[in-house]
Amino acid sequence: MNRNGDFAYDNGGGVYVRFNGDSTSTLVTSGSQPCINDKRDITYVSSSQVRVLYHDGQLRTVGTGTDPVINSDGVVVFERLVDGFYQIFRARPALVTVHRLEATGLVCSPSDSIDQPLNVLPNPTVLENQPRIGAGASDDFGLVADGVTPLLFKVFLITAPAPGTVFNLDLSVISGGSITSGNLNQRLRVLDHRRLAQARPSRRLPTQVLPFSQPSERKTFP
């Protein structure tokens, strides 16, 4: 069951979902042992393969296993028989989360003018604990695009990336505003050994670098 009260179950070889408030269930696919997360992604088993049917219709196969569950970030855990014993496995694509910065993560002074850019403290321990936005929680604030307030991105991987791994972040305004000059990608900074460096196209991150980035942009609204 998810936070909305939707739940998934299997019956007769089919995976069904009952959305909260509905009086009937919907057959979504064939399979068994389903689990639904807060985004309505569903993980289930079909032909001994753990699969994920995302809320946007994409279907991915995770691997051989049974009894999968999925959380709101799309992390899937499941069991698999290995050398005669069941073990727990975890799988997930790279996760990008966005965060606002509290005073602990900013370099600023009360005497700064209102248009003074708020700089980010390049400390990975401090940045690790900044509040997340966009996750649907009740205390989940947005961010004002006033040109001086930074937005923090965190790229999270379960294991360290292989040397030479390339991360691409492409930032753009989808609707509702415009950029006064340049583009958002030009404002992107990457935390690299306790230093915020200008991001480059197809920037290669050393594997020991915590992959934080921080764009700050001035936008004008209609």
Added chain:
Amino acid sequence: MTTGAVDHRAPGINSAGEIVWMEVIGGVYQVVSSVRGQITSPVGSYGGAEYPSLADDGGFLCSRPFGIFGDIVRYPGGGVYEFSTRNTQTGARRNPVRQNGISSNGKVIWGREFYQFGSLSTRRFFPRWNGGFPSGHSG
């Protein structure tokens, strides 16, 4: 996530990424957390603990079997959502479905199955959107 020559089964996960599973410890299944280690142990009539599901606040639901019976129990607190009954004259009995679910914000779903003449006859599930305990059950 796990290794070793015992079974680790039926995982659950919350939004923070904490994972729970049931693992054979002392000959029965107990619930183990990736963050907190073993989080159930024998108490009272309960020996093992099986099929955990995990909420964001760290609370979890699991099955606690004893003999052919068992309860669906919520921790912390140990409140019971579902328990077993038996007609001693006919042998018909009602058991909790061992698998259960708890959402990130604490909504719960559990099941009940009826046995007559030794065979499963009916299985029903009960969503509890406010997370509260059924009337007459301990919370």
